[in-house]
Amino acid sequence: MKKRLLALCIVLLTAGMVFAGGSKESSSSEDEKTVVTLTFLGNQVQQDFLDKWIPLFEENNPDIDVQYTVLDWGTGKTKILSSFAGGVGSDIVMVYGADIPQWIEYGALSPIDEYFDPEMFIEVPFEMGKWNGKLYAVPLQSKLTGYYYRADKYEEAGLDPDNPPSDWQQLAEYSQKLTKRDENGNLIQSGFWVTTSHSYKTLTQYAVFLWSAGGSLFSEDGTKCTFNSREAVTTAEYIRDLLNVYKVDDAGSIQNESTDFAQGKMVSGVCNNAPRGMEISNPEEVKFVRVVPVPPIDANHTGYCEIGGDYLGISATCKNRDAAARVLKYLVETPEIVIQSCIESFGPPALKSAVDGFRAQSFYADVWNDLSNGNVKVQPLHPRWGEIQAIMTKALDVIYLEPNADVQQVLDDATAQVDAIIAESVPALGE
Amino acid sequence: MRKSNRLGLTKSEAHAGLIFVAPAVILFIFIRLVPTIYALFLSFTQFNMVKDPVWVGLGNYIKMTGDKEFFISLQNTLVYTIFNVIISAAVALGVAVLLNRKIRFVGFFRAIYYMPQIASWIALSMIWTYLLNPPYGLVNYILSLFNISKAPWLSSPSMALPTLIMIAVWRNVGYDVVIYLAALQGIQPSLYEAAEIDGASKLQQFLNITWKLLIPTTVYIFIMTGIFSLQAFDQVFQLTAGGPADATITVVLQIYRQAFQFGQMGYACALAFVLFVVIFILSGMSLKITGRLGETE
Numbered sequence: 001m002k003k004r005l006l007a008l009c010i011v012l013l014t015a016g017m018v019f020a021g022g023s024k025e026s027s028s029s030e031d032e033k034t035v036v037t038l039t040f041l042g043n044q045v046q047q048d049f050l051d052k053w054i055p056l057f058e059e060n061n062p063d064i065d066v067q068y069t070v071l072d073w074g075t076g077k078t079k080i081l082s083s084f085a086g087g088v089g090s091d092i093v094m095v096y097g098a099d100i101p102q103w104i105e106y107g108a109l110s111p112i113d114e115y116f117d118p119e120m121f122i123e124v125p126f127e128m129g130k131w132n133g134k135l136y137a138v139p140l141q142s143k144l145t146g147y148y149y150r151a152d153k154y155e156e157a158g159l160d161p162d163n164p165p166s167d168w169q170q171l172a173e174y175s176q177k178l179t180k181r182d183e184n185g186n187l188i189q190s191g192f193w194v195t196t197s198h199s200y201k202t203l204t205q206y207a208v209f210l211w212s213a214g215g216s217l218f219s220e221d222g223t224k225c226t227f228n229s230r231e232a233v234t235t236a237e238y239i240r241d242l243l244n245v246y247k248v249d250d251a252g253s254i255q256n257e258s259t260d261f262a263q264g265k266m267v268s269g270v271c272n273n274a275p276r277g278m279e280i281s282n283p284e285e286v287k288f289v290r291v292v293p294v295p296p297i298d299a300n301h302t303g304y305c306e307i308g309g310d311y312l313g314i315s316a317t318c319k320n321r322d323a324a325a326r327v328l329k330y331l332v333e334t335p336e337i338v339i340q341s342c343i344e345s346f347g348p349p350a351l352k353s354a355v356d357g358f359r360a361q362s363f364y365a366d367v368w369n370d371l372s373n374g375n376v377k378v379q380p381l382h383p384r385w386g387e388i389q390a391i392m393t394k395a396l397d398v399i400y401l402e403p404n405a406d407v408q409q410v411l412d413d414a415t416a417q418v419d420a421i422i423a424e425s426v427p428a429l430g431e
Numbered sequence: 432m433r434k435s436n437r438l439g440l441t442k443s444e445a446h447a448g449l450i451f452v453a454p455a456v457i458l459f460i461f462i463r464l465v466p467t468i469y470a471l472f473l474s475f476t477q478f479n480m481v482k483d484p485v486w487v488g489l490g491n492y493i494k495m496t497g498d499k500e501f502f503i504s505l506q507n508t509l510v511y512t513i514f515n516v517i518i519s520a521a522v523a524l525g526v527a528v529l530l531n532r533k534i535r536f537v538g539f540f541r542a543i544y545y546m547p548q549i550a551s552w553i554a555l556s557m558i559w560t561y562l563l564n565p566p567y568g569l570v571n572y573i574l575s576l577f578n579i580s581k582a583p584w585l586s587s588p589s590m591a592l593p594t595l596i597m598i599a600v601w602r603n604v605g606y607d608v609v610i611y612l613a614a615l616q617g618i619q620p621s622l623y624e625a626a627e628i629d630g631a632s633k634l635q636q637f638l639n640i641t642w643k644l645l646i647p648t649t650v651y652i653f654i655m656t657g658i659f660s661l662q663a664f665d666q667v668f669q670l671t672a673g674g675p676a677d678a679t680i681t682v683v684l685q686i687y688r689q690a691f692q693f694g695q696m697g698y699a700c701a702l703a704f705v706l707f708v709v710i711f712i713l714s715g716m717s718l719k720i721t722g723r724l725g726e727t728e
Contacts, residue, residue: 078691085480085696106481106694186581187566196586197674250565251675252586265567316481386692397676401588 034323038068039083039090041076041310045344053337057330064323084108084317091318092328097128097308097378098200098385100137101429105383109136109313115325120333125350128378129311131429137313138332139350141342144376145204145306147171147295148261148275149268152288153178153189165295168213168238175248178267191248193257193269194239196400202393204306204379205270210235211304211377211431213297217392218380222427225418227392228411234297236399236407244403251401270294272308276346293375305376309347380428384421388428391417474700480690484697491701501702503677504685507592511681512660515599520652522600523607528641530608531615541612545605552602556669559598560585588678591671595679598666603659607652614648615641654717661710682706 038054040046047070054066069090071079077099083089084106095103103109111134118126121139129137151161157177165171171192179191195205207217215231218224226232242248253265260266262278262285275289293303312332314324331337338354339361349358382388395414398405422428440448474491476484495501526544530537547555562569563584571581584594618641626636664683667673673680673688680688682702690699 081480081691081694102694106479108481184575184580186571186575190566197671197676199672250581250586251583253564253566255560255564384693386688386694390688390692394674394676397588397674401586401675 033063033065034320035065035067036092036320036324036327037090038066038092038327039076039080039094040068040070041073041094041096042070043072046070049341049344053331053334057327061326064326066327081106081108084315087317089315089317091315091320091324092312093315094140095137095311095313097125097137097139097143097311098381098389100129100311100313101131101381101383102385103313104131104136107316110316110318110321111136112138112314112325112328115329120352121350122352122355124376124378125307125309128307128309128381129313131381137311138328139309139311140332141338141345141347142307142309142350143272143345143347144291145208145270145272145308146291146293147268147270147303148289148291149178150261150264150285150288151290152285153264153267161290164290164292167295167299168209168297171295172238172242172246172248175242175268176246179248181247187250187253189264190250190253190260190266191268192242193254193260193266193271194243194249194251194400195254195269195271196243196251197393197397199393200389201271202396203389204272204308206235206239206392206396207379208270208294208304208306208377209239211306212294212301213238214301216431218428218431222380222382222429223422225388225415225422227395227418228408228415232411233407236396236411238297239396240400240403240407243400272306273346302375307376307378309350310341310345377431380431382422382426382428384425387421388418391421470700471704473697474704476697477695478697478700479694480696487697491698492705494698495701495705500677500680501682501685504680504682507679508661508663508681508683510592511596511599511663512657514593514596515603515660516653516656518596518600519603519607519656520649523604523611523652524645524649526604527608527611527615528637531612541608544608547602548605552665553669555598555602556666560670563594585671586675588676591675591678595663595667595670598670599660599663603656607656610648610652611645614645618644650717650720654714657713657717658710661706661713 038050040050042049050068050070054068058064058066076094077096080089080093089108093108095109100109113135116135116138118135125139125142129135129139147164149161149164154161154174157174159174159177165174175192177191178189179187180189181187195201210216210232213231213235215226215229215235217227217232219226243251249266254260254269257266257269257271257274258276258278259281261269261274262281266274275286278286278289293305296303312328314321314328318324333351335351335354335357338349338351339357342349342354342358343361349355379385380388391414395410398410399407438445473484475486475488477487477490478484530540530544534540563571565571565581565583565586568584570584575581583590585591622640623636626640631639662683663681664687667679667681667684668687671679673684683706686699686702686706689695689702
């Protein structure tokens with residue numbers, strides 16, 4: 001009898017261990033509050049941001065309890081998608097702009113048109129939250145990829161920081177002047193960061209140059225990949241030459257552009273968060289940061305910036321959409337919140353009513369005028385963008401790092417692969 | 432006492448045994464077996480983790496046969512595994528033979544060689560990223576003192592995989608040394624004494640005694656290092672993320688990309704099962720070889 005009791009105890013204990021982790025946390029019943037869960041991507045800055053603003057929301061909305069989490073950018077996307085797979089996805093999730101169609105394809109986001117007035121937002125970043133005419137996510141802050149440079153290093157090199165390069169030839173010459181090497185040719189200061197082997201920055205840098213040469217990654221209707229066009233070849237060759245002929249950088253020298261920009265290892269580049277580290281480590285040097293659209297290939301073309309950003313959407317599994325929408329509107333439509341988020345993330349706001357306040361506090365003020373004048377584009381949107389990006393990045397790596405590669409052939413191969421993806425899915429949007 | 436089965440246990444002893452193994456078995460079933468069977472099922476579906484899986488039969492396995500990326504990743508993984516296994520074992524054997532002698536500070540040296548094993552791959556990879564930075568890393572700085580030009584360790588398609596192998600060898604050697612040392616200390620000194628009396632040179636002693644008696648240990652090391660190498664992920668993800676130009680992409684990294692970056696969980700499960708079969712076959716072959724060697728000995 002004793003043995004049977006012992007056996008029963010062991011089995012129950014084991015079953016308890018197995019199933020304990022699986023029980024879903026019951027929603028709060030305290031005071032009949034509606035629980036809204038929110039998952040952000042970021043770091044301690046975003047945690048502090050939410051710690052500041054969410055309690056204020058709860059104070060003014062006592063019927064809603066917001067439970068928030070901040071996941072790091074590196075693994076956050078994976079964790080959010082896994083949480084949906086496990087049926088415990090958040091009501092509101094942060095998603096990077098280029099990922100929106102993929103998440104919609106997954107069935108992770110639900111339309112939110114009814115809650116937002118497009119007139120409140122700047123058109124280009126707002127449109128990026130749409131897919132097939134429906135709004136799925138709204139921008140909290142944008143991320144601007146442009147030509148960043150340090151005015152102090154320009155002066156050191158005898159260049160005028162108020163006159164950045166006006167075309168590609170000048171950009172190459174300026175970058176050469178900004179590059180420092182020792183007597184053995186070892187790099188001391190990268191004059192221009194040529195982005196290689198990065199999961200998305202390699203392609204973003206390339207795309208902005210391509211637009212500034214009059215090209216695009218896709219045809220206007222999105223049904224054909226134009227990654228092998230004449231402009232595409234010229235662009236790839238130009239960036240390859242920056243690395244291998246003008247020798248303005250060594251591949252792989254820049255590991256973290258924000259830290260390296262702050263330390264002066266890299267003094268210019270086409271990227272999106274170069275000044276971030278400077279704000280933390282040498283805030284007094286932020287005044288040296290300048291950002292302008294990427295110079296055009298020649299005087300007959302226009303230079304561009306790329307805009308992406310951090311978006312918030314309501315998940316398809318959300319049970320309390322109206323409550324979630326109230327939280328979402330509070331975060332993306334309150335100018336003070338948007339301004340703080342933009343300043344901390346070094347990106348311009350998409351909320352029109354936040355623009356003036358942001359201008360007063362950020363060095364982005366000048367370039368923001370250019371954006372308003374239409375010098376900004378978004379990367380193409382496609383539900384399988386991750387795959388397309390990987391194919392294009394690989395091709396660019398081959399071209400940049402193997403200087404003898406046949407550029408046209410490499411781009412033709414990549415284009416064929418991308419066209420195959422489009423043929424079995426849907427056309428790309430955007431650009 | 433009435434014995435109830437071929438193990439010679441009584442009924443109550445057998446029941447008690449079952450009760451004691453039950454927790455482990457139940458945990459194994461729920462944490463290992465059920466997910467594995469579910470993953471096998473998913474490998475026959477199209478599944479993006481949010482929508483319900485859609486049955487595609489052998490579609491994912493057929494797709495694999497035309498997937499260039501998969502074959503590149505398989506080739507990289509095999510190259511990484513073969514070189515890592517062989518070089519690690521060879522270096523470890525040399526170090527173990529040296530450390531098996533009566534030298535000063537032997538404990539210190541043993542600890543030093545084992546240290547990389549203790550640290551996580553992620554932490555080690557971050558350190559190596561900085562050490563190998565082309566213009567600013569310590570490794571290239573030291574090389575430059577000897578007028579050796581700086582190398583693009585991780586940023587050149589031709590150098591990245593050998594560099595990953597070098598780092599893996601550096602980490603594995605400590606583990607292999609410990610195993611070899613244990614085996615070396617199990618060899619009877621009288622064998623060497625007898626060989627010396629017979630006039631055998633040091634090299635002959637090593638080849639005919641040490642090496643022969645270490646073959647089962649070497650096979651064990653090959654199997655273990657081989658299995659770990661075939662599953663290489665953390666170090667590759669952190670150091671190169673599969674680049675440049677897919678020069679270092681491994682099968683597990685490809686599985687990760689398909690599942691979590693491209694939303695092809697069904698296809699990723701199919702890749703995982705192929706890797707499982709490869710590891711299963713290689714392990715089986717190795718065990719068979721070990722068995723044969725054991726019989727020969």
